[in-house]
Amino acid sequence: MGTQRGLTSRRRLLLGLGAPLLLGAAGLGYAVWPEEESAEKVRTDVGPLNRRFWTALGDVSDAHWLGYNIDESDSERTVPGPDVRMRLVGTAHLKRGSANRITRDPAHHFEVKPLSAVPGPLQPYIPASAGWRQSDTYDKRALEEGLNVVPSGTFSFDGIRDLVYFDFVFYYA
Template sequence: MDTQRGLGSRRRLLLGLGAPLLLGAAGLGYTLWPEEEASEKVRTDVAPLNRRFWTALGDVSEAHWLGYGIDESGGGRSVPRPDSRMRLVGVARLKQGTASRIMRDPAHHFEEGPLEGLPAPLKPYAPSSAAWKQSLTYDKVALEEGLGVVPSGTFRFDGIRDLVYFDYVFLYT
């Protein structure tokens, strides 16, 4: 009987000390585990961009872009936030002549528009010698036509290289 009682108290002692130590070690391992930031992974797939921007740009190719939640802290290990806005930002190639055709539209006045807020992982894909042009009226029309979401953002075009830079925020539903 005394042997059993001693065994039970040892188990309680081991559980009392072991559980917190085990939980602490698991928490430390979770915190120190190397992980790539969700917002730092440059994507190259064009299908999502073509679905999202087709009415504004036509088909895009050779895309380099990031897509992430506005409130994302990176790593995807946080409690989901009520803000469901998504940001798509990147550089893509348009079909030959598309950028020039868009910029010649008399309904939109295009002027020089430097890239502001370009995330560091995308800098290698945005030529520093590009002549980026923007139009606030084009942005407004392009973002309202057929996208079916509440968007905001901007497009910049380089007519020489047929490149488009997009920085676009929409309500994810």
């Protein structure tokens, strides 16, 4: 009977120590578990950008961008309605010399313009000394080819860094 009592005491001791350790491990696991993606998660994949903008820009690299439904908050994840407005905004590098080639095209009058309303998560990827150039005619021509949606927005180019900043809303009706 003495050995039985010793086993019971050890089990109680292990249970008494094990339960708090398990709860602590579960709490730590919850604290470090990755959160769901939101509109604020900066994406770096270039596939969607190359498919969307290839005719206007060619292949891009080193991208930092956001893509989200501007009419849906993070708390109301629902089935999209018939009218969806998706915003694509971010930066990407172009092939060497592409930004200068685009901005020197005489068919478009590019002007120096500052960027407007850069989302907070993208601020670290926007060079402070960039000389952004925009052209309304370039934006219109670049976006009319091969799209089955109504886009609005701008491309801005920095020729020194071969960098493009894009900010578009695509309306899917």
